Structures are given as structure tokens and as C-alpha cells.
Amino acid sequence: MKISSIAYLSWKYLSYRPLKTLALIAAVALTIYLPFALQAFINESTRILQERARSTPLLIGAKGSSIDLALNSLYFTEQALPSVEYGAFERLEESNLGRAIPLHARFEASGAPILGSTLDYFEFRGLSVAEGRMFTRLGDCVLGASVAKSLGLGPGDKIVSSPENVFDLAGVYPLKMRITGVLATAHTADDDAVFIDLKTAWTIEGLAHGHQDLTTPGASDAVLSRDGNTIRANASVLEFMEVTDENVDTFHFHGDRSNYPISSIIAVPDSEKSRAITLGRYQSDAATEQIIVPFEAVTKLTNTLFATRKMVLGAFVLLGVTALGLSALVFVLSFRLREKEMRTYAKIGATDFTIRTLKFAEVAAVLVIGAAIAAVAVIGTQSLASQILPTLLG
Amino acid sequence: MLAVEKISFQYPKSSYTLNIPAFEAKGGTTTAIVGPSGCGKTTFLNLVAGVLVPSSGSVKIDVTPVHQLPDSARAAFRLEQIGLIFQEFELVEHLTVRDNILLPLHLGLHREGDARSTLVDRARELADATGIGDYWNKRPNNLSHGERQRVAICRALCVDPLLILADEPTGNLDPTNKRKVLDLMIDFAKAKNRALIVATHDVDLLDAFDEVVQFDELNQPEEARAKG
Numbered sequence: 058m059k060i061s062s063i064a065y066l067s068w069k070y071l072s073y074r075p076l077k078t079l080a081l082i083a084a085v086a087l088t089i090y091l092p093f094a095l096q097a098f099i100n101e102s103t104r105i106l107q108e109r110a111r112s113t114p115l116l117i118g119a120k121g122s123s124i125d126l127a128l129n130s131l132y133f134t135e136q137a138l139p140s141v142e143y144g145a146f147e148r149l150e151e152s153n154l155g156r157a158i159p160l161h162a163r164f165e166a167s168g169a170p171i172l173g174s175t176l177d178y179f180e181f182r183g184l185s186v187a188e189g190r191m192f193t194r195l196g197d198c199v200l201g202a203s204v205a206k207s208l209g210l211g212p213g214d215k216i217v218s219s220p221e222n223v224f225d226l227a228g229v230y231p232l233k234m235r236i237t238g239v240l241a242t243a244h245t246a247d248d249d250a251v252f253i254d255l256k257t258a259w260t261i262e263g264l265a266h267g268h269q270d271l272t273t274p275g276a277s278d279a280v281l282s283r284d285g286n287t288i289r290a291n292a293s294v295l296e297f298m299e300v301t302d303e304n305v306d307t308f309h310f311h312g313d314r315s316n317y318p319i320s321s322i323i324a325v326p327d328s329e330k331s332r333a334i335t336l337g338r339y340q341s342d343a344a345t346e347q348i349i350v351p352f353e354a355v356t357k358l359t360n361t362l363f364a365t366r367k368m369v370l371g372a373f374v375l376l377g378v379t380a381l382g383l384s385a386l387v388f389v390l391s392f393r394l395r396e397k398e399m400r401t402y403a404k405i406g407a408t409d410f411t412i413r414t415l416k417f418a419e420v421a422a423v424l425v426i427g428a429a430i431a432a433v434a435v436i437g438t439q440s441l442a443s444q445i446l447p448t449l450l451g
Numbered sequence: 452m453l454a455v456e457k458i459s460f461q462y463p464k465s466s467y468t469l470n471i472p473a474f475e476a477k478g479g480t481t482t483a484i485v486g487p488s489g490c491g492k493t494t495f496l497n498l499v500a501g502v503l504v505p506s507s508g509s510v511k512i513d514v515t516p517v518h519q520l521p522d523s524a525r526a527a528f529r530l531e532q533i534g535l536i537f538q539e540f541e542l543v544e545h546l547t548v549r550d551n552i553l554l555p556l557h558l559g560l561h562r563e564g565d566a567r568s569t570l571v572d573r574a575r576e577l578a579d580a581t582g583i584g585d586y587w588n589k590r591p592n593n594l595s596h597g598e599r600q601r602v603a604i605c606r607a608l609c610v611d612p613l614l615i616l617a618d619e620p621t622g623n624l625d626p627t628n629k630r631k632v633l634d635l636m637i638d639f640a641k642a643k644n645r646a647l648i649v650a651t652h653d654v655d656l657l658d659a660f661d662e663v664v665q666f667d668e669l670n671q672p673e674e675a676r677a678k679g
Contacts, residue, residue, distance in 0.1 A: 062557045066546075073545030401541040404502055405606075406530025407558040408523045 063411070067418040077387070078423065084384050085427025086434065088377035092370050093435040099366050101442040103359045109245060110355035112182075115335060117145065118321035120347045127354035130321040132246045133162045133170035140318030141346050143255075147315060149322060152338075154331035156181070158323040161258040166218045166234070169204040171251045173258025173319075179240075181325065184247055188212055189238030195257055195265075195308055196300025199238040203248040212238055215299075216251065218261045232261045233299035259317055260300070260308065267300065267308035324348070388420055452478045452646040453499065453614055458508030458518075460498055469494050469670055471508070476614070476646040481637050483657050484650050486666035492650035495666065496616045499648070500533050501525040512614055530560050534607030536636070538619035540599045542591040542606075549587050552578060552605045560610060570609065577605040581635060597628035604632060608639050615640060617649045621656065633659055 071078040109131050118126040118138055125137040146159040158181055161173030176191065189212030192199055198216065205211060213236065220231045234253065242248055259265055281289040300308060326332035339348035399412050455474035469491045476482050484492050497503040499510055501517045510517045512532060520528060542551050552574040556562060562570050578584045581601040591599055600620060607615055615636060621629035633656055640647035657663050
């Protein structure tokens with residue numbers, strides 16, 4: 058008996074029933090593919106999460122969940138912890154233990170998170186401007202590559218920050234910002250963010266504002282009274298919603314900057330000793346902030362993912378066993394329905410071995426094709442995961 | 452060609468017993484075996500073909516004691532030397548006319564190189580000769596009853612068997628097709644000097660055969676035969 062003849066007969070039957078064959082192949086392929094694809098996604102997401110965390114030595118923020126602090130600072134997720142004062146950053150910077158970068162990740166613009174920071178952040182993350190230039194004055198912003206692409210915006214365009222609450226008249230103002238540049242693709246969460254200077258973030262927060270000139274006598278009808286440097290005006294005073302070259306000088310801050318809010322601080326100690334000292338500073342009960350090692354926080358998170366993975370993998374294995382069981386049942390029923398055909402083979406002169414081989418070849422063909430499709434899909438998913446996950450996680 | 456001696460056979464859990472004292476068929480002769488349903492014609496053909504094995508007695512085709520061959524050798528012998536034709540045609544629906552005729556080749560008939568191409572050529576010639584050449588690449592469900600039976604005959608004849616066994620080959624055919632199909636088998640047997648045994652109910656066709664065996668008379672318990 059020639060293998061080619063058996064393969065030929067098997068193929069003839071499988072191609073005669075294309076829908077049944079495809080359904081069986083799909084069942085086999087999915088059974089193999091799903092657990093491996095899930096594994097690939099989890100491995101890749103773990104790698105990406107840990108990679109960004111590993112490149113961020115220390116994070117300082119309000120006391121609370123270390124995972125919330127890490128996710129907000131690394132991925133600009135919703136700020137779940139209270140803010141810390143800018144003074145905390147100033148004290149850290151004055152300690153000369155290394156570099157400190159303040160982060161303000163609370164607002165959004167067109168669905169993209171806004172990160173307020175200093176130019177040090179760009180240097181620290183290795184971000185460069187691909188188009189246009191970096192922000193230079195209050196009200197400027199640069200866009201991450203993905204945000205620019207998805208919103209179709211570029212240098213010269215404007216983007217408006219989203220108010221947190223339209224009824225909060227004293228709170229977050231929508232600020233129309235001038236886009237001065239677009240960053241080069243970094244394949245990190247930075248691609249999906251809008252970057253502004255810390256002062257612009259505070260302006261959105263309502264801590265700085267600009268309005269029509271009230272100092273010149275007769276400049277506005279809104280002035281109620283003047284008493285030396287104190288000018289009282291009514292609510293008709295025009296507040297600027299956009300910083301322009303003409304009105305930039307009217308913007309001013311109120312209160313002590315040390316009390317201004319930031320969401321966290323990236324600390325980059327310049328030595329192991331500095332690191333130990335920095336860590337030690339925030340260990341005392343009196344400390345109002347917490348310090349975390351982002352890698353440890355993210356590892357805690359990925360361990361949770363691993364536990365979830367085990368459960369999901371278990372579910373997939375059960376589903377797979379069920380799908381394979383059903384496939385086996387389909388084969389058994391199919392062979393039973395084809396009993397007459399097999400008897401004809403036997404009467405003509407096929408040996409039992411030939412008939413068994415024929416059946417085996419049909420099952421094997423479905424399994425091999427299903428496995429091959431699954432293997433290709435898994436390889437595709439692995440390479441795709443490394444491309445799409447940074448965006449998804451961002 | 453075919454020599455059957457004192458064979459008996461009984462299906463498991465059945466009281467029916469087949470007893471054939473002797474049966475012969477020479478090359479180039481055509482034999483019809485007739486008898487009522489259930490008299491054992493199909494069982495006899497299966498015993499001769501080696502599909503079933505007699506509990507006693509012998510079946511020899513040429514010099515080969517078919518009844519003594521092990522299962523796989525008996526199957527291989529059947530594939531090479533016996534052409535079987537069935538009432539229900541027993542074509543494989545998912546195979547084309549070509550592949551149905553060449554089914555013995557797909558199932559292990561040993562033909563290599565030139566012998567293989569000769570067999571394929573011969574299958575094509577038979578298909579053309581029997582008027583089904585135009586359906587060469589069609590599946591059986593596109594054919595009429597008469598055409599399907601011709602495919603089954605081509606399948607039996609293309610390996611050039613020593614013995615052709617046909618079980619009610621005309622049972623599902625109209626009168627015109629019955630005669631055509633029978634002539635086809637008889638012509639082959641005569642031309643190639645092969646033995647043809649046909650189990651049939653059809654008395655109108657019996658004049659075409661060299662010999663007619665009343666099977667219910669042949670198949671008698673030994674005691675009954677002794678009394679007779």
C-alpha cells in the first residue's frame with residue numbers, strides 16, 4: 058500500500074466535505090492557538106511593563122497603592138492617589154542625590170493623557186522631536202507620535218484640554234494649547250500622551266490665569282473699586298482660555314509654588330549610596346510621601362496577571378479538551394456513517410490495516426493542518442503582540 | 452479456474468447453513484446462479500471471493516487455495532485476481548469516475564511504472580468502451596443507474612481479474628441497460644478467457660449464460676443430498 062494513495066484518498070474525502078473539514082481544522086487550530094496566544098500576550102505585556110518599570114529607578118508619590126502610583130507615573134493612568142506638593146520635588150532636588158523629575162499626570166486632551174513635566178523628562182526617556190520643536194512657553198504642548206497620528210494633528214494646530222467637571226467653575230479650565238511639535242515614535246506609553254510644561258499643567262488646574270488688563274484706569278468696566286494694589290472687579294472680567302503671544306504676559310500664578318500639586322516624582326539617584334539614602338528618607342512614619350521601586354510594584358502586578366493566566370489557561374484547556382472531544386465524536390460518527398464505504402473497500406480487497414490507515418490519515422491530516430495553522434497564527438501573534446501591546450498598554 | 456469442494460458455512464448466531472458439495476467454473480465460461488432470495492447466493496459469492504471463509508471445504512482459484520490464505524493475503528489476492536460487481540454498485544461518492552475505476556490501485560494493488568500507466572490507460576479505454584468516458588472526471592451522483600453500474604463493471608474489469616463475480620448486477624437497471632451490462636461482462640469473459648459467475652433473479656437473461664445453476668438445489672444439507 059502506497060502512502061501517496063492513502064493520502065490521495067484521504068484528501069479526496071476531506072475536500073468533498075469542505076465545511077466539515079474546515080470546522081474540524083478550525084476546532085483543532087483554535088484549541089492549540091488560544092492558550093499559546095494568551096501566553097504570548099501575557100509574556101509580551103509582562104516584558105513591556107517590566108521594561109518601562111526597570112528604566113524608572115524610583116518613584117515618589119502620595120502614600121497608598123504602589124501599583125496605582127506606578128501605573129499613573131509610567132502609563133499616565135487616572136490619578137488614583139492624592140497629589141503631592143511641588144515642595145517635595147524641590148526638597149529632593151536640593152538634596153543633590155541625583156536627578157529628580159516632577160510629573161503631573163491628571164488631565165486629558167481629546168482622550169489622551171496630558172503629562173506635565175520638565176524638559177528633563179524627555180532626556181530621561183530618550184524622547185526626541187520628530188516634527189516641529191519642543192514647547193517654549195506657557196500654553197505650548199508636544200504630542201506623542203500615536204496621538205498626533207490618531208487625531209491628525211501636528212505643529213501649528215491646537216488641542217483643548219478636557220474639563221474635569223463642567224459645573225466646577227472654580228476648578229479645571231479647558232485650555233486651548235498650541236502644538237509645537239510631535240515626538241518620534243518610542244513604542245511606549247509616551248506615544249499616546251500630550252506633553253506640556255508643569256506650569257501649563259498648573260494653569261489647567263486653575264492655579265495660574267490670565268485675564269484682561271485691569272490695572273490701567275478705564276481699561277475695563279468690570280472694575281468695582283481700586284485701593285492701592287488691590288483691584289476689585291465683577292464676574293464680567295474676561296478670562297483667557299488660550300495663551301497667545303499677546304496675552305502671555307497677563308498670566309500669573311497665585312500662592313506659594315511649593316504648595317502646587319504634582320502627581321509624583323521620578324528619582325534617578327546618581328549612585329547606590331544616593332539610592333539608599335533616598336530610599337531611607339521616605340521610610341519613616343513621619344514621611345508624608347511614599348517611595349517605591351517601580352519594578353517591584355509592576356512585578357506585583359504581573360504576578361497577579363500570572364495567577365489570572367493560570368485560571369484562563371485552565372479554562373482554555375477545558376475548552377480545548379471539549380473541542381477535541383467533539384471533533385473526535387464527529388470523526389467517530391462520520392466513520393460510522395461511512396461504514397458501507399469501508400465495507401466496499403474491504404470487499405474489493407483493502408486489508409484491515411489499509412482501512413485503519415485511511416481513517417488515521419484523515420484524522421492526522423486535520424490535526425496536522427490545524428496544528429500548522431495554529432503554529433503560524435501563534436508566530437504571527439507573537440510578533441503582533443510586540444507591536445500592538447505597547448499601544449494597548451499605553 | 453474455480454474449484455469449490457464440499458464447503459460449508461454458518462453465520463454466527465444463525466441456524467442457516469450453506470453446504471455446497473462441488474462447484475466449478477472454467478476460464479471463458481459464464482455461469483448464472485439462480486434461486487430465491489435467502490438461498491445463499493450472495494454468501495456463496497463472498498466465500499468464493501474470500502470475503503468470508505468456509506468452516507470446511509476448499510475454494511481454489513487457479514492453483515491458489517483461497518480458503519487457506521491469511522486475511523491480508525486473501526485481501527491482496529482478491530484485489531489482484533477477483534473482480535466484484537454489486538447490485539447497489541457500491542461506488543464511492545466522493546471519488547470521480549476515474550478514481551472509482553482505479554480504486555483497487557488506490558487501495559494497494561501493486562503496479563509500478565509502466566504497469567501503473569498501463570492500468571490507468573486501460574481504465575480509460577474501458578470507460579470509453581462502455582460509454583462513460585465523458586464522465587471521467589465527474590462524481591457518481593451525476594450519473595444514471597445504468598452509467599453507475601458501468602463504472603462498477605469497469606472497476607471490476609480494469610485489473611484484468613481471473614474471476615468475475617457479480618451479485619445481482621442488473622437488479623436496479625431497466626431492460627435495455629440490463630442486456631447492455633450483461634453483454635459487457637460476458638464479452639469480457641469470453642475475450643479474456645475469464646470465468647464469470649453471476650447471481651441473478653432475472654430469468655429473462657439466463658439464455659445468455661453458458662451454464663445456469665439452480666442454487667437452492669445445489670445448496671442442500673448432506674443428509675438431504677444423500678436421500679436424493
